[in-house]
Amino acid sequence: MTDDTELPRALHGQDGRFLPGRSGNPKGRQPGPSKQQKLLNRMLEEAGEVMDAVLAKAKEGDPASAGLVLSRILPTLRAQSQTVNFDLDPTLPLAAQVEQVLLAISSGKLAPDVGRQIIEAIGTLGNIRAVEDLESRLVILEAKAI
Numbered sequence: 001m002t003d004d005t006e007l008p009r010a011l012h013g014q015d016g017r018f019l020p021g022r023s024g025n026p027k028g029r030q031p032g033p034s035k036q037q038k039l040l041n042r043m044l045e046e047a048g049e050v051m052d053a054v055l056a057k058a059k060e061g062d063p064a065s066a067g068l069v070l071s072r073i074l075p076t077l078r079a080q081s082q083t084v085n086f087d088l089d090p091t092l093p094l095a096a097q098v099e100q101v102l103l104a105i106s107s108g109k110l111a112p113d114v115g116r117q118i119i120e121a122i123g124t125l126g127n128i129r130a131v132e133d134l135e136s137r138l139v140i141l142e143a144k145a146i
Contacts, residue, residue, distance in 0.1 A: 011023075054068060054069060055069060081111075081113075081114050081117075084109070084110055084111075084114055085109075086100075086101075086104040086109045086110050087100060087104070088100050088101065088104075088118075094122055094123075094125065094126045094129075097122050098119055098122055101115050101118050101119050101122070102115070102119075
């Protein structure tokens with residue numbers, strides 16, 4: 001039984017790669033632009049007319065054309081929360097600060113999604129403080145060891 005995957009040795013070396021000066025396409029690439037390049041050139045030639053037609057339709061009130069034009073001109077708007085005011089004492093322990101946020105949510109002074117973001121920020125601050133505390137303790141221990 002012969003192995004059909006075996007490559008002709010005249011074109012390939014021991015590692016299966018083409019030998020210098022040899023290739024799998026001895027005639028080379030056909031001269032002129034490729035099919036993709038021809039398509040791209042045609043699209044670029046017609047782009048001005050297509051754009052004019054879409055703009056004309058948009059000006060006539062076509063919602064699909066107007067949506068297409070506007071989606072390319074204006075950036076997508078991101079949702080933004082409004083500024084909120086409620087009682088929060090940053091000098092209190094973090095658990096008490098979270099309780100203040102929960103109280104503001106329950107009394108309707110603060111939207112639940114905004115309250116969640118504030119609680120997450122307080123938690124992040126707690127993590128940062130814990131790392132700073134551990135770092136200062138480590139510095140003290142290393143100073144005593146010396």
